[in-house]
Amino acid sequence: MPLTIADIYATLESPPNPRQRDAIELLDGPLRIIAGPGSGKTHALVLRALNLICCREIPPGRIVVVTFTERAARDLHDRIRLYANRLPAVPKQLAELNVGTIHWFCGVVLRRHHPTLRRYEPLDALGQKLFIYRRLNEICEDLRPGGQFLGRWRSKSSAVQGLAGWLAKVTEETITSVQLRASGDPFLEMLATAYERYRAALTESGYLDFSAILRELYDLLAGDHAALQKAQAEYSHFMVDEYQDTNYVQEEVLLRLAAPNYNIAVVGDDDQSLYRFRGATVRNILEFGDRLGSLGQQSRTVPLEVNYRSHPLVIQAYRDFMNDCNWISEGVHFRAVHDVVPDPTRQFGNYAATVGLPGTPAELADIVQLLIQRRAVQDASQIALLFYSVASDGRDVINALRQRGIECYAPRSGRFLDHEEVRHAVGVLWAIGGFGGDDPERPDGGPVSETCDWASTCLAHLRRHPRAADLCAWVDMKRRDIDALQRGQDISASLLDLLYEALRYDPLRGFLGDPIAATNLGHLTSLLRVFQQQFGFHVVHGGNKQYLPWALWTSFFYLLHSTGVDDVEKEESAPLGMVQVMTIHQAKGLEFPVVIVGSLDRTARSSKEMDQLLGPLYRRGAFEPTQRVTEFDWRRLFYVGFSRAQHLLIAYSDGAPHRFFPPMLQRIPRSGAVTWDDIVRLLPREPIVPQKEKPVLSLTGHINVYRRCTRQYEFFNEDGFAPSFAAQVFFGTVVHQTIEDIHRHVLDGRPEPLEEALIEQYFQRNSELLRRRGIHPLAPNQREEAKAHVLRYFNTNRDRLRNVIDTEVEVMLEQDKYVLDGRVDLIRSDDGALEMVDFKAQRRLDQGAEFDAYSDQLALYWHLLDERYGKRPDRAILYFTGEEQAHQARVLVDLSRADIRDVVRRFDETAQLILARQFDLTHYPSRDTCRACDFKHYCRRAEADVGQ
Numbered sequence: 001m002p003l004t005i006a007d008i009y010a011t012l013e014s015p016p017n018p019r020q021r022d023a024i025e026l027l028d029g030p031l032r033i034i035a036g037p038g039s040g041k042t043h044a045l046v047l048r049a050l051n052l053i054c055c056r057e058i059p060p061g062r063i064v065v066v067t068f069t070e071r072a073a074r075d076l077h078d079r080i081r082l083y084a085n086r087l088p089a090v091p092k093q094l095a096e097l098n099v100g101t102i103h104w105f106c107g108v109v110l111r112r113h114h115p116t117l118r119r120y121e122p123l124d125a126l127g128q129k130l131f132i133y134r135r136l137n138e139i140c141e142d143l144r145p146g147g148q149f150l151g152r153w154r155s156k157s158s159a160v161q162g163l164a165g166w167l168a169k170v171t172e173e174t175i176t177s178v179q180l181r182a183s184g185d186p187f188l189e190m191l192a193t194a195y196e197r198y199r200a201a202l203t204e205s206g207y208l209d210f211s212a213i214l215r216e217l218y219d220l221l222a223g224d225h226a227a228l229q230k231a232q233a234e235y236s237h238f239m240v241d242e243y244q245d246t247n248y249v250q251e252e253v254l255l256r257l258a259a260p261n262y263n264i265a266v267v268g269d270d271d272q273s274l275y276r277f278r279g280a281t282v283r284n285i286l287e288f289g290d291r292l293g294s295l296g297q298q299s300r301t302v303p304l305e306v307n308y309r310s311h312p313l314v315i316q317a318y319r320d321f322m323n324d325c326n327w328i329s330e331g332v333h334f335r336a337v338h339d340v341v342p343d344p345t346r347q348f349g350n351y352a353a354t355v356g357l358p359g360t361p362a363e364l365a366d367i368v369q370l371l372i373q374r375r376a377v378q379d380a381s382q383i384a385l386l387f388y389s390v391a392s393d394g395r396d397v398i399n400a401l402r403q404r405g406i407e408c409y410a411p412r413s414g415r416f417l418d419h420e421e422v423r424h425a426v427g428v429l430w431a432i433g434g435f436g437g438d439d440p441e442r443p444d445g446g447p448v449s450e451t452c453d454w455a456s457t458c459l460a461h462l463r464r465h466p467r468a469a470d471l472c473a474w475v476d477m478k479r480r481d482i483d484a485l486q487r488g489q490d491i492s493a494s495l496l497d498l499l500y501e502a503l504r505y506d507p508l509r510g511f512l513g514d515p516i517a518a519t520n521l522g523h524l525t526s527l528l529r530v531f532q533q534q535f536g537f538h539v540v541h542g543g544n545k546q547y548l549p550w551a552l553w554t555s556f557f558y559l560l561h562s563t564g565v566d567d568v569e570k571e572e573s574a575p576l577g578m579v580q581v582m583t584i585h586q587a588k589g590l591e592f593p594v595v596i597v598g599s600l601d602r603t604a605r606s607s608k609e610m611d612q613l614l615g616p617l618y619r620r621g622a623f624e625p626t627q628r629v630t631e632f633d634w635r636r637l638f639y640v641g642f643s644r645a646q647h648l649l650i651a652y653s654d655g656a657p658h659r660f661f662p663p664m665l666q667r668i669p670r671s672g673a674v675t676w677d678d679i680v681r682l683l684p685r686e687p688i689v690p691q692k693e694k695p696v697l698s699l700t701g702h703i704n705v706y707r708r709c710t711r712q713y714e715f716f717n718e719d720g721f722a723p724s725f726a727a728q729v730f731f732g733t734v735v736h737q738t739i740e741d742i743h744r745h746v747l748d749g750r751p752e753p754l755e756e757a758l759i760e761q762y763f764q765r766n767s768e769l770l771r772r773r774g775i776h777p778l779a780p781n782q783r784e785e786a787k788a789h790v791l792r793y794f795n796t797n798r799d800r801l802r803n804v805i806d807t808e809v810e811v812m813l814e815q816d817k818y819v820l821d822g823r824v825d826l827i828r829s830d831d832g833a834l835e836m837v838d839f840k841a842q843r844r845l846d847q848g849a850e851f852d853a854y855s856d857q858l859a860l861y862w863h864l865l866d867e868r869y870g871k872r873p874d875r876a877i878l879y880f881t882g883e884e885q886a887h888q889a890r891v892l893v894d895l896s897r898a899d900i901r902d903v904v905r906r907f908d909e910t911a912q913l914i915l916a917r918q919f920d921l922t923h924y925p926s927r928d929t930c931r932a933c934d935f936k937h938y939c940r941r942a943e944a945d946v947g948q
């Protein structure tokens with residue numbers, strides 16, 4: 001019996017407003033939702049998905065929800081699961097909901113339907129830069145005699161950045177090299193050849209960058225009608241978030257997949273369109289109705305106009321700022337009709353919520369100090385300073401704040417490599433894998449040599465450290481070991497392994513006690529892993545040691561050093577006690593009690609050159625008039641900045657503001673004319689930690705990892721260290737993934753016969769993908785051993801596979817502060833009983849602490865499947881794939897005496913410790929666990945006498 005929408009609304013704290021209800025309930029045909037800032041669009045998207053699943057009974061696997069970032073996709077998926085769990089009947093197979101970025105989703109469709117691109121490896125932004133960098137000579141350098149890099153860019157790093165942008169735009173606008181050549185423009189003619197060479201190099205290497213994924217799918221859907229029909233039949237409803245920042249090819253692909261019913265809801269705000277420089281076009285959202293009209297479809301528009309975020313004066317300020325602009329040119333409106341109004345149900349304080357501050361950085365810093373000292377905010381991190389560029393516009397304000405003892409958190413200032421701990425680690429890498437001081441081959445002069453100078457300065461700085469003697473002796477020894485390598489010899493370690501080993505020594509060792517420094521070192525390990533993947537440096541040996549310094553310093557670190565690296569931004573809020581400083585782009589989607597927007601005096605500019613040169617080749621021709629683009633973009637950018645403020649907006653400039661701002665500044669009071677006492681007194685105090693959705697803790701990825709070793713959990717789950725060999729991860733993951741493939745094959749009714757050869761293909765693909773992620777078996781025989789586990793399972797269960805009912809069934813338990821999440825398989829046995837099966841890639845266990853933990857997990861699954869999901873398994877089985885015989889592999893777990901309250905209490909204890917960030921090591925895990933752990937040198941497990 002399906003639920004009604006009223007059943008869903010009954011589980012909410014407050015019902016949706018009428019417009020939100022339209023966004024949730026208009027499910028058929030094309031719909032455009034224009035969602036102003038703070039208007040609850042994510043809430044509406046979540047409820048729309050549940051309406052489809054629970055009331056319309058659309059299988060989750062047929063619903064697609066795409067977002068702009070992976071983080072937004074994760075948040076959305078978690079919220080859908082959380083809301084679903086509160087319903088009277090929890091929907092099944094929620095894990096199959098297609099929630100992710102557009103690139104992720106299009107990659108899924110491409111892999112499933114493209115005849116030759118099923119195994120491609122996606123290239124992220126850093127991977128793409130490295131890819132172009134390594135091949136720049138073959139792609140473009142020789143195209144212009146006497147000139148460098150198509151005669152346009154003087155340095156290699158700027159050529160990489162610039163070329164990547166042009167190649168992406170050509171790809172996304174579906175321009176061909178033939179068109180580029182026929183343009184008659186010398187630069188575009190050269191770009192045609194560069195484009196062909198780049199695409200050929202990508203294909204040859206098995207890579208696709210983000211734009212190429214979309215373009216390949218576009219070509220497939222346009223040229224292969226059978227593939228198009230199959231893909232269309234798989235999905236019935238689409239939701240596209242941040243539609244104002246999509247590009248041409250993205251819209252084309254999504255509309256083709258949504259045909260012929262066009263059940264597609266696009267959500268966005270043309271006023272918040274920010275990514276023209278990345279190829280996005282606001283015309284997708286503005287002309288959605290016309291585009292659908294050209295396809296014979298009538299679309300509807302729902303504006304979400306009630307703002308639940310900001311004080312009415314803040315809303316008034318940014319609404320008027322947009323209305324100051326004439327958005328009509330030659331009779332065409334370049335802004336959708338919509339408004340923003342304050343929440344009518346809320347009371348707001350009577351104080352000056354918008355203030356203009358023309359003044360010096362010192363004057364601004366004084367006001368920030370006053371707000372902090374007089375506790376107008378509960379914590380300094382509730383104040384955000386937003387600039388167009390933090391590096392050029394924010395430096396003086398940051399210095400002025402520091403002079404007053406106020407620290408700033410500025411993760412996007414591109415200064416990651418300046419951190420003390422990162423510089424020490426770079427010094428270690430330079431000592432081990434850098435050019436020697438008198439190396440005749442060391443680059444001399446130019447930007448590459450600057451990178452080498454910087455790295456050698458890092459090493460000199462490290463050598464001067466009073467506690468670095470042991471570390472320096474160790475790096476010198478490693479260097480000698482590498483220098484002595486002959487062909488055919490290796491040091492059985494990668495650079496990443498060596499960096500992990502260096503953590504054993506001070507001063508690096510000491511940094512692991514500081515959460516921010518540890519996170520920075522963790523981020524460096526993930527960058528280094530990208531290097532190892534891209535350059536194939538998995539082990540340092542006699543054959544690659546000569547090439548190592550070139551690859552590491554004149555390519556990898558040169559690129560990072562010359563373009564700058566941003567700090568890691570943790571998913572949770574910024575560090576307490578620090579004012580947040582970021583770009584306006586970075587602030588999109590966020591909100592803060594107090595927002596100070598700077599850069600008002602900056603010269604307005606917008607990237608127009610690409611549109612000017614390539615515009616005539618676009619399928620739809622030009623859109624916004626060139627002479628208006630700068631103002632349109634600049635207003636949209638500052639609209640985003642201003643609308644982040646909840647209770648107080650300060651518009652700051654330390655020079656004459658650009659001509660777009662004076663009308664707005666004249667309407668709001670100046671800082672000298674407001675009563676700060678009133679502001680301080682009346683400003684609402686928000687909780688320090690913003691109300692976040694409950695964290696989802698996975699039984700395997702969080703609870704079990706934490707129980708295995710609290711310290712390992714902290715390093716990998718909290719600090720973001722990238723596993724090096726990750727032997728245990730490899731083994732268990734490849735076995736589980738391949739067994740899941742076997743089950744999926746049966747459940748999907750795929751036509752190919754399920755034979756050993758096909759399973760080996762599945763295994764091969766999974767282990768190759770893990771390898772590319774840098775996850776390797778510890779020893780060569782481990783891979784064969786893992787394959788044996790899978791094949792043994794297949795051969796001893798061939799006849800039972802047709803009975804697989806469901807694989808990776810998701811079960812959740814919602815507690816006050818968190819949600820527990822697990823997955824289990826369901827198989828019907830020959831006697832008709834329903835078996836719940838949990839696979840373990842190891843030898844059989846039927847007693848002991850580990851077995852008890854597995855039993856707890858099964859007891860929880862059992863309870864949840866029965867109570868929340870209406871499935872009552874007859875038997876609970878632990879299946880140990882390490883056993884030869886099926887009867888040995890299957891262990892029937894007796895749950896009849898399990899007290900579910902006790903089981904839940906035990907899980908709760910672990911979850912509470914994780915949430916309380918209790919990572920102190922009270923006892924060591926097994927020696928085998930430590931032996932396979934990247935931190936074994938740091939922990940000195942072998943030397944420790946702490947009890948086991």
Ligand code: SF4
Nearest residue numbers: 709712930933936939
């Ligand atoms: S070496 Fe052992 S104690 Fe140290 S983090 Fe790894 S598993 Fe934990």
